[in-house]
Amino acid sequence: MYLCLSSPTPPVLWISDGAKLVFKKLSLSLVATSVLLSTSAQAHFQMVYTPDLLLDRGGEITLKTPFTHPAASGHVMSVEKPEQFFHVRKDKKTDLLPSLKPINWTSAENTGPAYEADVRLRGLGDNLFVYKTAPYMEEAEDIYIQQITKTIVNVGSLPTGWNDDLGLEAEIVPLTKPYAIYAGGSFTGVVKSEGQPVPFAEIEVEYVNYQPDMNANAFGQASSITPPADAFITMTMFADANGTFTFALPKAGQWGFCALGVGPKKEHNGKTLSQDAVIWVQAHPVK
Known part of the structure; x- marks a missing residue:
């Protein structure tokens, strides 16, 4: 229905x-x-950001996790420590919650709390990072928002599980390698809840338009593109009857997809809960 x-x-x-x-x-x-x-309710995006999702070799990377509005360098929301943060590589799951360190993240609107983690990537293949926020009370709407974000970092162009279905409460399972897309190409994914497709899921799309400064813990001052209208800041689409969607990526950089309210939990502390699925992908320039 x-x-x-x-x-x-x-x-x-x-x-x-x-x-x-x-x-x-x-x-x-x-x-x-x-x-x-x-x-x-639009434009809330939990980021799990590192500059490059496709690496030639392993080593230590840093992940930053502001809950914000990346297309507009917008408000950084105040959230508690996440419920889960873990890494999956070749079916091995590692808890990363102990590695999180509190930071402050600055946007054009404000400075708000976030976290960072340093993670060492060993060997070739896909590294799936999953970050489940604590429910966030959105006062303007009188609802809670909880986002389950997935960022996939590959080492050495060797695929080892980028399209794995982790059976999360809310999840976007990629059908396109999320780190190997040309600018002008497209990304296809399936919106799922506990492994089952979610028909006609509403999906918001944002471009990371202000390049994050990893040393300053802040969005950059200059935008990469100028949207022709406000409708392009947060774009909206719907999955089909099988939960599948495709979106063309016209510009190199990182793009976020957020499927709204697809998780099974609908209430928290007596109020409506929107349990969202987020995935980040990267388009690369054609040279």
């Missing part, structure tokens, strides 16, 4: 249920509330 708002007067809610299509009239106040929630 899925829902769609259309714009006659009075407004109509179309409900698709298998082969049947019915509609119900809605009050203007309900429509206004729905629009407010769908727009104000």
